[in-house]
Amino acid sequence: MNNSTSSTKRPTRVYDCFSDHDIGTVHGGGGGSRTKTGGPHLDAVYKEIMQKKEALFDRFGYIHIPYCSMRCKYCGFYKYSISSAHIDRFVELLCVQLKNTAGFPYTKTAPFKGFYFGGGTPTALDVSQLKRILTILNRDYAFADDREITIESTVRELNDQKISLFKEHGVERLSIGVQTFNDEIRSYLGRKTSGLEVESFLKKLRKKEFTVAIDLIYGLPGQTMDSWIEDIKRFIDLGIDGISLYFLRIFPQSPLKKEIDKGKTPLMVETSEKMEMFLWARDYLFQNCFRQIGADHFGRNHERNEYLLATYHNSDIFPFGMGAGGKVDHLSFFNTLDFNRYEKMISAGNTPAMGGFIKDDDAVYMDYLNGQILTGCCDLSKIDRMFQKNTLEIFKDLIEELENKGLLSIQGDLIILTGWGCCWHSHVNTEFGKAYDRRFHSSEEAFDLTCSGESLAPHHPMIGHRSHTQ
Structure with missing residues (x-):
């Protein structure tokens, strides 16, 4: 990826990027x-x-x-x-x-x-x-x-x-x-x-x-x-x-x-x-x-x-242990963090999941796109071949907005996160998800991942990579 930040456009204030959100939330x-x-x-x-x-x-x-x-x-x-x-x-x-x-x-x-x-x-x-x-x-x-x-x-x-x-x-x-x-x-x-x-x-x-x-x-x-x-x-x-x-x-x-x-x-x-x-x-x-x-x-x-x-890369991640999250095939799920529930489910020969969801093809596409953006260098031609999409056309307005904010740049078929874009990567991905939902789905309501009153473990792929807890 482009290792230079000397020419990166920087917002006058950090919060100019995304309202008053804090990073990582x-x-x-x-x-x-x-x-x-x-x-x-x-x-x-x-x-x-x-x-x-x-x-x-x-x-x-x-x-x-x-x-x-x-x-x-x-x-x-x-x-x-x-x-x-x-x-x-x-x-x-x-x-x-x-x-x-x-x-x-x-x-x-x-x-x-x-x-x-x-x-x-x-x-x-x-x-x-x-x-x-x-x-x-x-x-x-x-x-x-x-x-x-x-x-x-x-x-x-x-x-x-x-x-x-x-x-x-x-x-x-x-x-x-x-x-x-x-x-x-x-x-x-x-x-x-x-x-x-x-x-x-x-x-x-x-x-x-x-x-x-x-x-x-x-x-x-x-x-x-x-x-x-x-x-x-x-x-x-x-x-x-x-x-x-x-x-x-x-x-x-x-x-x-x-x-x-x-x-x-x-x-x-x-x-x-x-x-x-x-x-x-x-x-x-x-x-x-x-x-x-x-x-x-x-x-x-x-x-x-x-x-x-x-x-x-949207790989299968088999989750083991209390609080683990992952996916197999198109099923994403997360295990209970409660010991008694975990014991009961494993003893009964069941998966110890507290909740999850089944992804459609659009969700698989968006998860892969979000993942590639997080690498800092996203090859749109590769993604479009895989999913038969025109990603640049779908997100034309958002990409222009994020370029103007100094968070990413387009170089040929590549989306390149700037240094500021890397700082705000969670928010950048969220904006791509919202833009896709606005264009193709009637509801913009985010899916509630906190089933049964439990919260996700830090490594869960649906949260993204974690802040080290040790």
Whole structure:
């Protein structure tokens, strides 16, 4: 994609782009028709699909481990403590779900390109629990030769035993929730390790020949442009493979939100300065030979991040564990986050879904288009061949509007997100969904994804890629 931002048109104010919305809060307007389903009907649809003997899409697995040893102040997704009485039972039920799914004809139609362990903190599980899960994957699932198994972790939760276990069981990639190397900010967030200890640990993982990626968050309490620049430079000096740059989201029920309301947080920068942090980091990463894989993810060397690309390419993502979301064929669904419901459904031999929907062809088209836009460089000619559409004509007015706002540009058959467009990627995609619905559907009402009073897990493809919760 175009790595230059020097000629990018910038809005005079960040909020000139999209009213008064905050970044990362808009998920509606997907475009296309989605027939809502749930309960016994969803289970019946799922089991019918799983009897198919041919597959239309590449496939990945997503395993959600909703347990942590501690809750980070900014986290809005924390569900269960690692000390929960039911964690052993959860692992047992997860293994049952993995075994049952492996037995369906649809699962066997093609090899898996990878699995992704997210949470929560997957490495909060002990060695024996992790070994049980990895053993089932390697025994019961067929994998492509270039597979990629990724496990998220923190420095605190990843010891030598777990590292050895991962090497023995073919884990290729580790995603480490660093968030910042700054000791003062780490202390405020409750992190027990220093920035130097984190650096030493990441160097150790490199020597073990894992592909290593980290998360950094911009906009943290006490963070300044200078401390952010130092974080990025320290990352570059480590020589590791990938990095995600996440805007700090303030979740209503998080400890951080409560401290903000009480006026107890260190000084926090304004939204416009957060955007400048992202733009500076993006430019600096390009200068150091990184390529942009997604709107907020960058890689070099061995970094592929196949799971992220799978969410962009409308691949099948088989969801396992409480709170996991994904899709098989044209059915998108999300598992319950409630342990008792999960236990009851798995014990009865049913899919543990709390709700979902069946996509029509328009919804598949829009999901693929949205995914390609998130890569930063969307090839319209490829999409039009795949779906027999004229995308440039369908979105002519919107594309002109977004170009005028400095969020994207058209270069031949390519839609290129600018640096500002990457900052506002969730909103850009939402606008495409709304424009499609206005043109082809009578209702503009966004589909309600919160069935049964539960909320989606952060990695759910219907939310988009998450802000790291660790």
